[in-house]
Amino acid sequence: MNMVPLSHYLALSVILFVLGAAGFIFRRNIITVFMCIELMLNAVNLAFIAFSRFLGNLDGQIFVFFVIVVAAAEAAVGLAIIIALHRNRASLNIEDVDSMKM
């Protein structure tokens, strides 16, 4: 059985990451932005797993577990924040959220 080479995984990872980053910067809907973050995290996870398999050790997989845990926690908190924001402002446009500006 032919192994899929490492470079393919990395290419996919880069594509996913760039998509996530571009979406993060250019999309206006907070939920979409949020999903883009997840996309970037998972792109990184993919790179970790690929390297782990390629190098034959478990370090990358352990990192992935950590990333998943953090992502889960972040999703819970982030979604809660988004709901609170929506209740207060009746808007999910990211450009409306700029009260931190001096």
Add this chain to the structure above:
Amino acid sequence: MVLPPLAGAALNGILGRRFSQSVVSLVGCGGAGLSMVFALLSAWVYSQSASQPAPFIHSYFTWIQAGELHADYALYYDRLTLIMTLTVTVVAFLIHLYSRGYMEHEGGYYRFFTYLNLFLFMMLTLVTASSYPLMFVGWEGVGLCSYLLIGFYFKKKSASDAGKKAFIVTRIGDAGFTVGVALLFWTFHSLDFQTVFTRVAGLPQGGFESVLTAIGLLLFLGAAGKSAQLPLYVWLPDAMEGPTPVSALIHAATMVTAGVYLVARSSIIFAHAPSALAVVGVIGCLTAFFAGTIALTQNDLKRMLAYSTISQLGYMFLGCGAGVFAAGIFHLMTHAFFKSLLFLAAGSVMHAMGGELDMRKMGGLRHKLKTTHATFLIATIAISGVPLVGAGFFSKDEILAGAYEGPLGRPLLYWLGTLTAGLTAFYMFRGLAMTFYGKSRVEPETAHHLHESSYKMTIPLMVLAFFSVVAGWVSWPKVWPFNGSEAFDRYLDPVFGPATAALRDMSPEHVGGLSPEALMGFSIIAAGIGVGVALWWYLKSTDIPEQLAERYADVYRILTHKYYVDEFYNWLIVHPLRVVSEKFLWHVVDQGSIDNLMVNGAGESTSSAGGILRQIQSGNIPSYAAWVLLGAVLWLLYIFATR
């Protein structure tokens, strides 16, 4: 012996605010009293011990250890220390007692006792120190307490100014002291009294003379600052702004004599540098005369006493400078008693008069202030050198005799000293007459409140009066008709013997001339004339002084303005300093460079940089993300580029 005042100061300083007056005074006086008891005990133990007259040295702990420099916190106890500690503690204890009454109605009761105890601790450190650095600690400590106590009424501008003046002027002297000590260390590689003194004593005739002369002059500069000698005396009269017990304790009896103690303690160094010692004598003599003439025309009771103190300190230096150190110390001791008595009695007058110090508004007080009058009279007799009953007679006469026939004595010093003795008698009796005798010139309202002070104040006065009489009797002069043995001198011989012997070797030829009896006779005559003229002018024909003042208006004006020395210093030092400070240091350095360039410059550059950078903080989250991404990309590029 040293510690009780420190404990008292700490206790009163930390908790005094919450104590009642009686507790504060108990702690304060207790500290001083315990210290006196210990001083007496150690004097007794030392006198009984087999080791005396050699100094008793006990090291408690190592204080500084740096390279060659080694200074212990150690006690140096010999006969000179014994006399100093006894004088200091006895006078201090009595003044503490007196202050209980004097400060009763003044604010800051606990603060006063804290400073007073701290002062006593520092003074005892000074006189019991076993090395120059430790002595310097006490030296600066008493300076600090003096500053605090002069500026005690810190809400009064003149008082806080006087405190600053005292601190700054003595600083000039202290600089000399420090440099002298450094030079001493450089020459002898030690600052321990015993080591230094043995090494100096072991020097051959004239060895290291130039260095020792420099050291001696520098040490004397320090002494002149502390003991208010020419040209650094200007702070002492202003120091009278402090409460009167302070004037008595610090500026008459103890602190100002520290300079004399320094010179006496270093006698062996001065003995090997006779030219420095001669300077000490000449300056002392000039100061005595100079301050004596100023005192002639002072109308402020305390200021007159201040100038008289300067004059008497001049006598002590004259004694030391002529090579009769024991006479200087003897005068120090008697002076401590009668001058603190004078100040305390003046304080009692002031108390009765509601703070009035102008002698022109006194007169005839003897009917109301009986005890004060009696004690003031005794002290005046003592300072004027009336034979037999005045302690000052014995000590001053010894100095004058020394000034004539001592190893470094000069007839001119003697004549000037004798003249000053006459002046002293005159101005002291003038003060006495103006204050206590004659018609009352007291303003009616004040006269109504006139009252004798409470027993708290009069008992110390009486005790001091007792000492003022008997302190002189410890050492009867050898001359006819007393045929005494000069016991005091012989007692201090182990301390000063080497120095005196070295001086005698150096100048074996002796100026003969007048016999000791004649010398004493002249000083008695001078004192007698002074007393007589004063009483005649100020009691009998009271218009003579005014006529004289009119006829010699110029002289009178110069004297009342204290030779314009303050004005001269203002013109010479203070004014240029102020101009330089204002025009250059303030406008150019401080405002120009520091304020504008550095302080404001730092602020402005930060805020303008912030103005530019704040554009980045748009509050737009995607833009933040873009910056992060940009940074990450740049970082990666950097990594790849530097591979």
